[in-house]
Amino acid sequence: MNGFWSVLSREIRLSLRGGGEILTLVLFFVIVGAVVPFAVGPDKALLARIAPGIVWIAAFLAMLLGLEKLFGPDRADGTLALYRLADIPLSAVVAAKVIAHWLTAALPLILASPVLALLLAMDATSFWRTVLSLLLGTPALAGFGAIGAAVTVATRRGGLLAPILIAPLSVPVLIFGVGAIAPTGGPDQAQAAILLLAALSLMVVVLSPFAAALAIDWGED
């Protein structure tokens, strides 16, 4: 358990002292959201209607950006090889890294989401629903991201490949995430969507460290 906590605190310290990495990510999130009105026009009613989707897409893209940092630097400086030899299982190390990834790449976005809500003319109810659905859904994105990063860490051009691999897997997260905010026609299924989103997140967070650890372990010799 000691090893788990030290990996977790190492990851968090690295990204806190990494020269404003988190701020860059937050800035990217806000800019992606703020660029959309230029593309679709400053119509407040339309913006309010598509705002949940915009916030989710911005969060999704921002979380994909940080993936290369998940295992890439550790492999480059040999830390990953040491993790494989450590006396805690590699899946525990990966789990610590997934949690750290969520804390440093997803939580700041959620904290910054009020800015986007203001810019996109969201009302208070849908804003709180957005925060809830992001809180419940982003762990699943972090888990899938770990799998994508682990599968591509041994390749030379992993950077572009990981998002391509993960995006199809993340479709359910986006569907339930947006469904939890704005019911698209028919009866209000937001409650069901929230429960399904939470179930999906739990499953992915539990299983993804094992899959990612397997991929890392067998991708090396």
Add this chain to the structure above:
Amino acid sequence: MTIDTTPKMTWWNRLSHPGQFVALTRPLVLPLALLTGVLFAVGLWYGLFSSPPEKYMGDTVRIMYVHVPTAWLSQFVYATMAVSALGTLVWRHPMADVSMKAAAPLGAAFTAMALFTGSLWGRPTWGTFWEWDGRMTSTLVLLFIYLGIVALWRAFDDQLRAARVVAVFTLVGAVNIPIIKFSVDWWSTLHQPASVFRADGPTMPGEILTPLFVMFFAFTFLFITLQLAAMHTEVRRRRITTLERRAARGDAR
């Protein structure tokens, strides 16, 4: 009395040797190809000339004879890949790697064909090439997964290492596909419900069902033939790489 622990040359062990595998399965390719050709000839004749046009859709119903078999294969090929991935991860069977690699582009091609024929069929019957409906969307997502797996194969230089990593991802995808299917169905549904395999029997008349089943087997045998041929090609490609490497080392010495 001593216990003999040397591995026996069972057919399973022989299959795991690439050269033996090619020698054993090579005679199968030509008969399989002939069978595929005959099935296609019979199925197409039945489908295009012998079966009646449908009451509401007219002659466009004949697109079904290509659309439904390719859609079935788009899922069957993934199942083949998932079983091969298990073979790679559990038994480290060398031919499972090759089978997994050969199946990925075939699956992508069949999925693309299913989507293409589906949109050709959708235009006259639904009035649109594309509709964001449950089954079409999940087939599109499946195509993206296939293409991602092909891209992942190509990103590695060492194919033996690639096999194990791709196997992990293939199994992750296999766990995810039902979830994707469920979520997309939950999201939107317009496509007609399944009408061939149902508990109360098929809802289509026999003269349409016969060519459908013939085409179904024709496409499945097409897949098996192409899969074997692609596996043989992959075995030879790996042997060439090994020979080239050996030759390069010999020159350097």
